[in-house]
Every structure is written in structure tokens, then in C-alpha cells.
Amino acid sequence: MKIARPRGDRATAVVAAAIVGALVVAAAVFGVGVSSANPRLADVGAWLWSKARGTVVHANGLSGEVDGRITPSGSQGRRLDVVQDGSTVLLVDQETGVVSRIEPSLLKVTQTRDFETAGLQFVVSGTSAYAVDPEGTVRRIDPATLNAVGSPIALPRPLGAAGIDGGGKLWVPVPATGEVVPVQGGVKGVPVKVGEAGDPLSLTIAGGLPVVTNTRSASAVVIGEDGGTGRIGLPREVAAQEEPVLGPNSTDGPLAPILVPGPDGLLIVIDTDSRAPQSVKLSTVAAPEALGVPQVLGTRIYIPNKETGGLVVWDSATGGAPGEVAVAGRPGDVDVFVKDGQLWANDEHGDRAVVIDVDGRRHEIDKNDQDVPGPTRTAKPMPTIKPRPTGEPDPTTPPTQAPIEEEPEEPDPEPTRKRTPTPTPEQSEAPTPTPTPSPKAPGAPGTVSARPGPGKVDVTFSPSDGGEVRHYTVEVSPSGGEISPQRVDGNGPYQFEFRGGDCDKDYSFTVVAHWEGGEVRSQPSAGAKPCVAPGKPGGFTAKPKNKGADLSWSAPENAGSDTTYTLSGAAEKNGIEGTSFSVDGLKNAAKHEFTLKARNAAGEGEGSVSTSVDLAYPTQSYKNANNGTTDSLIQCGPQGGCEVGRIPKGEYRSLTVICQVKGKTITDNEQGGTSDVWDRIEWNGGVAYISDTLMATPKGGFPAAPLFQCDD
DSSP: OOOOOOSOHHHHHHHHHHHHHHHHHHHHHHSSOOSSSSSOOOSSEEEEEETTTTEEEEEETTTOOEEEEEOOTTOTTOOEEEEEETTEEEEEETTTOEEEEEETTTTEEEEEEEOOOTTOEEEEETTEEEEEETTTEEEEEOTTTOOEEEEEEEOOSOOOOOEEOTTSOEEEEETTTTEEEEEETTEEOOOEEOSOTTOOEEEEEETTEEEEEETTTTEEEEEOTTSOEEEEEOOGGGGGOSSOOBOOSEESSSEEEEEEOSTTOEEEEEETTTTEEEEEEOTTSSOGGGBOOOEEETTEEEEEETTTTEEEEEETTTOOSOEEEESSSSSSOOEEEEETTEEEEEOTTSSEEEEEOTTSOEEEEETTOOSSOOTTSOOOOOOOOOOOOOOBOOTTSOOOOOOOOOOOOOOOOOOOOOOOOOOOOOOOOOOOOOOOOOOOOOOOOEEEEEEEETTEEEEEEEOOOSSOEEEEEEEEESOOSEEESSOEETTOOOEEEEEOSOTTSOBEEEEEEEETTEEEEOOOOOOBOSSOOOOOOEEEEEEEETTEEEEEEEOOTTOOTTOEEEEEESSOEEEEOSSEEEEEOOOSSSEEEEEEEEEETTEEOSOOEEEEEEOOOOOEEEEBOOOSSSOEEEESSTTOOOEEEEEOTTOOOEEEEEEEEEEEEEEOTTTOOEEEEEEEEEETTEEEEEEGGGBOOOOSSSSOTTOOBOOO
């Protein structure tokens, strides 16, 4: 099934902003958007869990106001996951496996089922819903009734976090076999190999497509719309970890952010459209080892920080220093997710939450607001129409400050003019000069980001704090390639471009701040290759020949000199150089399929191209020959001895030759030629054979082009 994909997070951002803008206007005219007359829940909103109070509230995404509350029985202090998709809202108890379904229009729990499984994952998308037990069972579920549909599917344990793609297909990582298993309509499909047995795997559905990150091989496999796979190489630092990377369950666009747990705070943003893995080390934030699962909205990446109870924000489009958004106001876990084109950050252990739109504006949420409807309360009255605040500015941009104006000094009154006597000069000591302060050393440049491209790496960084930097340069390891510009002024722009180098090498970049007293170096960036995985080859064709085909194609637009090709199907060959290949050893009188994929050291393209060749016999018309002394005999087979007809002596006619085959050796009495080649011909509505010595066919080989060998 073809999946309609967003063409980039920038496009997604524009669409989301337009939708939210339209809803804001509607809210101003008609009041807060509602999904039913009673209770009145906002159309753009999300359900948020409060563990300490045992309540789940619904918040308006355009204002941050709470407009609904439910208190499930016995839920206080429980560890619940809120699974929400459209009108489906489920509460999953991670300790007991009890799942409750909320009916938003009634503000109450309407169904409950005990799955008797701790750590259960519920995955819902539209009408597709599955319960995934990490211990090895997948069950299709009716999201409206919570009843099981069909038989459970058993898979080798343990199972990774699963996701549903844009076509409603569930994908389940199975590290034990190094595969992801598709499930469509409750039926297990053919597993897709993404690594070796035991490799740590992590799945994200990015823009509707599965992206599987393999920690051990430092690679990400993208499963395309046609089921084909492409591999994207990741920085070598990823392979230093033994555990799966941290990644969101799904993203709206092609960006898939992953975080490598550890003190470096290594963030990698995989762009499945350009096949480029942008990387940055967030080691300057508080306790980078406390960072959690990243989420993406537009081009901004939001990462919960357990040390601060807030969010780290980094813009993958502009780079620079990360910003921060306060959420809980104290250390602790923060649940972060994207819904309805907005990012939500919820302090499950407290009363605070934050909703952020695609432009970075945010609203704080008080989940303990008591003046909200619930099962026994009336709906909150519609608010008086008034201008809606635009929200707070982008957390990564400092607020604009009004200029500080100094009051002018009062002018001195005009003095009375009078003659002042000239004083007698006195000898005085020369004033002691004020010592010039020593220049202050700047801080190290921070957050060096490396974004690979075709034949290059774009390097951005955040400037040094404090001191006065004269200029910046960048050091490359290992050496090689060219840096442009050679230096960057202390006032920016804070970016370099690296060109050249080898595609099979990872390069790291260290930015050097030069000041009056010396140099200050940044932390080296993560490794990056000056190339990206190539796209699809073009113009793939197959020209038939006897028992083979001559294949040709055009290179992808971003292919470098080190691009090679992998051929599969009727013939298999790795590492093909150039844009042509000759295949031999195929069976004539048959059709053959070929698939071609481009690859380089950065990975292999998601897409492949296919072509086919039909080795049907190319029939030709030739006259018989050497028929001047005796009749030419027509036989039933190439061994002779079974005459089915003859051409009278002296008669020459055109015969259709189908193919050639080896048989009994015949010597022509007229010319004395000898051959064991026989021609299969059309004869009286069927087929028959005649010695090639009696035909005016091309000579000099077997078979004689353009004829093919008989293979049937």
C-alpha cells in the first residue's frame, strides 16, 4: 500500500501553524472549540495524567485551560499510560495490565479489561489497535470494546516498543532475531532483516515510515512505501553503546530524532528524505546523562531532562545553543508527546504541564484547576469573547527588552561672567596611570553540530560566552578535505563547510576560539561522513541477449565517485562500479526480473529500481542452402532419423528459424561443410529441425547471433 508522506518538517510546520491559527480565530468568534454539547472539550487538546491525585484531565491546546476531569476508581498513585488517538482514549496500568477506556463525551470510564500483563504496550492508530506484551505476544484489539480480535501472535522475546505506520500496519522489533515483524489486520507478515541476532533495536515511525535504529551496527534502516529498505550510516559513537537508543514512537514528518544515552548527550536527527544524520553533543546542558526520549515538532527537538524537570530545546534547522523550558519546576520525570500539531510536556507527579505550538509559543497548564466539568459537575460556562493571548515567545529566543533611556542631566545655569585671576602655577606630581585590565578568556565554543551532505559536511556551532573572540577556526580529524571559510569573525555567522575527504571515513570537528591571550577549543563533534546515502538510480533498462541481458542505468543525483550498486533478482552481484553490467547464464524463452540499489559508505538508498527482460526467441527468416544435388531433409529432432518432410532438390524457400541447438553432426554433400548445429524451424503449423549446413544462417558461433540457443 502506498503511504502519503509529508515532504518535510518545514512543510508540516506550515500546515500545523495554519490549522492552529484557524482554530484560534474560530475560538475567538464562537468560543472554545467543543466536540460535544456536554461536556465541552476543546477540539485541539490532550489528556494528562496526575499520579499523586489519581486524576486524568483534558486541557485545551490553544489556551492551556483544563476543560474536563476524570478520577478513575483506585487509580491514585498508580503508574498509568494515557494512550490517545482521535476519540480513542485509554488508560493502561503498567503494574497490573488493567486497561480502561474513557468516553470523552461522557467524561467517564465506559469499559475496563484486565490483560493481566505488567509493562503492556497499547498501540492505536485509527481503527488499528494492538496490545503488545514484551514477553512475546501480540494481540489485535477492538479499541471500542477492548475485546481481542483473532488469535494472538507469538514472537521471540523480548519485544521492543512497536509502532503503526501510515497504512495501519504494526511493526514489532524482535532483537532476538535482528528483525522487525509486520502485522497487518492481525496477520503476521514476512519479517524484515535489520541486523544480526541480539542487536539492540529501536523503532520510530517517521512520516508514516518505519525507521529502525541498530545500535551495534550504528545504522538506521528505513522501510519504504514499497516494502524496500534503505540503510543510513550513523556516527561511530552510536556503536559504543550496548543498549537501544532513545527515540519517539512516531513523528509527523521525515525527521526521526534519537538520543544516545550517556554523558555526551549525543543527539542525532535522521532525515529520511535526504538520508542525512545530523548530530550534536548536548554536553553543555545540566546532567546530559539525565536526558530522556526526544520528540520533534517542526524543526525543534524537545528532550525531557530529569535533572531539571524541564525540557531541553534544540533547533535542527539553525543549530546554535540549546534552550530550556521549565515544566515541573523541580527535578523529576516529564512525559513528552506530540498531538494535534502541538507538543505537550506533563509532570505526572505534580500539577504542572506545558503545551507548545510549532512556533515555540507555550501555555502553562494547571491540572489542579477545580472549576472544570467532571462526571458530577456541570460544564464550565462558555467564556466571554475577548482577545486571546498569543502565548509566550519561543523559549530558545530571549525576550525583547525595551531600551533603557537615561534621563538627561539638568544643564548648568549660565554662569555670571567675571574675570577670574590666573592662579600661580604650582609643581605637582604626575598622575599614576590606571593599569589596563588583563583581557578575560572566553569560554569554549559549544554545541558543535555536523550535518552531512553530498560531498560535504555543514558545521555549525554556538559562540563562546564571555571574553572577546577575534575569530573562530575549525580543526578536522583526521586531516583532509577543505574548510570554507578559513576563519569566521567573532560576530559570526557561526558555521563552516567541509568539502572533500573520503566517504568511508568519519570526520570530527573542533571549533577554536582565538582571542588576545590564546585559543580555546570546543569539544569535538560526533563523527560525520562527507556524503549521504544515495537515492534511486534512474533509467534502469535490460537489453536481451542469448542467455543473458545487458543492464544499464544512470547514477543518482547525489552519487559520488565511490557509489557502487547492488544487483538482485535473476542475478546477484554486490559492489558493481559504473552504470552498466552484463548478466550471463540465464534461461532463454523466459522472463527475468532485476532489482538495483545504490550504496556508498554512508548507507544505501531507501529506494530501489526494477526492470525485466524477456528472453523470448528472436525468430529470423532465412532461405535454405546447398540444395542443388539432393533433397533437404526435415527431421523431428536434432538427432535426425525421423524425417517429417523435405525440400525438393533445387528449391529454395524462406524458412522461419526459431532457435539453434546442438545435435548429430552432418556433412553437406554439396559444399563439404560439417556441423553439429541444428535449426529449429516453423514447419506445417508446428516445429521441426534442419541441419544448419543446409541453411543460409549466419556462421561463426553457437548460437549465431542474432539467434538464441534453444533452452526448452
